[in-house]
Amino acid sequence: MKYQTQKIAMAYFMVAMALFAIQVLGGLLAGWIYVMPNTLSELLPFNTVRMLHTNSLIVWLLLGFMGATYFILPEETEQEIHSPTAAYAQLGILVLGTLGVVVTYVFNLFEGHWLLGKEGREFIEQPVWVKLGIVVAGLLFLYNVTMTGLKGKKTAISNVLLLGLWGLVLLFLFAFYNPENLALDKQYWWYIVHLWVEGTWELVMASILAFLMLKLTGVDREIVEKWLYIIVATALFSGILGTGHHYYWIGTPGYWQWIGSIFSSLEIIPFFAMMAFAFVMVWKGRRDHPNKAALLWALGCATLAFFGAGVWGFLHTLHGVNYYTHGTQITAAHGHLAFFGAYVSLNLAIFTYAFPILFNRDPYNQVLNMASFWMMAGGMTFMTFVLTFAGTVQTHLQRVQGDYFMNVQDQLAIFYWMRFGSGVVVVLGALVFIYSILVPRKEIITPSDEDSAVAAE
Ligand code: HEM
Ligand code: HEM
Ligand SMILES: [Fe+2]
Numbered sequence: 001m002k003y004q005t006q007k008i009a010m011a012y013f014m015v016a017m018a019l020f021a022i023q024v025l026g027g028l029l030a031g032w033i034y035v036m037p038n039t040l041s042e043l044l045p046f047n048t049v050r051m052l053h054t055n056s057l058i059v060w061l062l063l064g065f066m067g068a069t070y071f072i073l074p075e076e077t078e079q080e081i082h083s084p085t086a087a088y089a090q091l092g093i094l095v096l097g098t099l100g101v102v103v104t105y106v107f108n109l110f111e112g113h114w115l116l117g118k119e120g121r122e123f124i125e126q127p128v129w130v131k132l133g134i135v136v137a138g139l140l141f142l143y144n145v146t147m148t149g150l151k152g153k154k155t156a157i158s159n160v161l162l163l164g165l166w167g168l169v170l171l172f173l174f175a176f177y178n179p180e181n182l183a184l185d186k187q188y189w190w191y192i193v194h195l196w197v198e199g200t201w202e203l204v205m206a207s208i209l210a211f212l213m214l215k216l217t218g219v220d221r222e223i224v225e226k227w228l229y230i231i232v233a234t235a236l237f238s239g240i241l242g243t244g245h246h247y248y249w250i251g252t253p254g255y256w257q258w259i260g261s262i263f264s265s266l267e268i269i270p271f272f273a274m275m276a277f278a279f280v281m282v283w284k285g286r287r288d289h290p291n292k293a294a295l296l297w298a299l300g301c302a303t304l305a306f307f308g309a310g311v312w313g314f315l316h317t318l319h320g321v322n323y324y325t326h327g328t329q330i331t332a333a334h335g336h337l338a339f340f341g342a343y344v345s346l347n348l349a350i351f352t353y354a355f356p357i358l359f360n361r362d363p364y365n366q367v368l369n370m371a372s373f374w375m376m377a378g379g380m381t382f383m384t385f386v387l388t389f390a391g392t393v394q395t396h397l398q399r400v401q402g403d404y405f406m407n408v409q410d411q412l413a414i415f416y417w418m419r420f421g422s423g424v425v426v427v428l429g430a431l432v433f434i435y436s437i438l439v440p441r442k443e444i445i446t447p448s449d450e451d452s453a454v455a456a457e
Pocket of ligand 2: 023024026027028029030031032034050053054057331332333335336339340344419420422423424426427
């Protein structure tokens with residue numbers, strides 16, 4: 001560790017990993033309720049479990065991004081973080097808010113209260129007081145990292161990272177605008193849900209990947225920067241108007257069908273560029289970095305993001321196709337592989353890179369960490385295929401034949417069992433990952449080492 005304040009990242013990563021465990025366990029419970037619908041139906045209904053699953057996902061990904069920023073920024077700017085106190089206060093606020101959401105939802109407190117009660121919009125269900133806390137924490141974060149950035153050296157990586165973070169915090173302000181009109185509500189809701197994952201978060205992803213490639217492959221900074229600019233330009237060019245792929249059926253004018261189809265199809269380009277970038281850097285690189293697991297996660301991230309977001313996104317993004325597949329299991333298939341490939345893997349890559357440095361631990365459980373990659377990547381890929389088949393059958397029976405929703409669901413049971421099975425593998429993989437990071441590897445002294453030691457004497 002070159003800078004003392006990089007240690008802040010550790011606290012963020014720890015909370016993030018704990019929430020990661022809760023998130024995948026919540027998914028597993030939701031998957032179980034799909035096959036055994038009465039499970040916990042009184043105590044913890046499906047809609048609450050689903051909310052806990054998706055919200056814990058978003059919160060831990062954001063904590064991971066913030067931790068990654070505190071880790072990367074000192075090295076890039078050659079500056080300590082402006083205020084460690086503010087950084088820990090910010091984490092405290094976010095943890096408090098998270099606990100507030102869980103307690104409010106699980107015990108269904110303050111129902112209907114404008115400030116304290118829950119809000120019912122997917123992904124932004126937090127009570128208003130928690131939303132306010134998130135904004136305070138977000139502004140504290142922007143202040144802290146921007147001050148650090150202004151004081152220090154400015155690099156393409158730190159600039160793109162800060163641009164993405166500013167964008168994502170400011171877009172969250174749309175969470176406060178909740179118009180009565182359902183079409184308008186949806187229109188602004190996507191400003192967050194879409195412009196995060198297909199805009200600002202892509203900038204964060206590109207800059208963290210660029211940092212990892214710089215460190216792991218040892219290629220020249222100028223080459224990394226050229227790629228970074230291409231990725232940022234294509235991401236924003238396609239992603240902003242690409243929002244149109246959510247405006248087909250919500251009551252917005254018909255021209256969105258064309259704008260959405262054309263620009264969102266172009267969204268494959270930045271994801272393809274990120275994959276090409278990662279592999280080209282590895283081919284060109286001269287450095288043989290010992291942390292092979294971090295490289296595996298980085299390459300896995302770029303590849304699975306291309307398939308999950310790019311290919312599975314394109315699958316249902318043309319309005320003629322989306323007319324049939326909208327809101328089916330095809331959407332869930334895409335949502336899982338895109339989030340896992342792009343943002344879960346990205347976080348696990350930077351955790352894998354940073355933790356041995358933060359713990360000053362060499363060697364660490366690297367082989368186990370790589371095993372966890374294959375378990376999680378394999379499990380999520382299988383889940384994606386299963387849900388894609390389920391979605392295809394569902395689309396045909398429900399949208400083409402016109403069969404009833406629940407009748408169709410009954411016929412999909414086999415797929416939901418398989419989804420549960422793949423979920424078990426993912427959860428086991430997540431636990432193996434956490435173990436590999438937190439538990440030091442035992443030093444093994446092999447006979448050959450002893451022999452050579454004796455020989456040296
Ligand atoms: C890493 C980037 C991405 C992530 C994390 C992501 C995630 C998601 C999620 C979770 C949903 C479901 C939202 C909901 O209705 O609750 C969704 C919907 C959708 N995504 Fe993505 N996505 C990404 C990139 C893309 C790209 C690049 C495309 C197009 C090429 C795309 C096309 C779509 C479409 C068309 C829908 C609407 C599905 C429907 O009509 O039901 N996505 N995405
Ligand atoms: C890190 C891995 C995971 C990520 C990134 C993830 C992400 C998501 C997202 C984005 C949604 C909302 C989907 C949408 O609106 O289309 C969702 C819902 C869901 N997830 Fe996951 N999930 C993960 C792991 C799991 C696991 C291991 C299971 C276990 C079987 C699971 C089961 C479910 C279920 C049942 C739903 C609700 C689907 C519905 O409402 O029809 N997830 N997850
Ligand atoms: Fe989108």
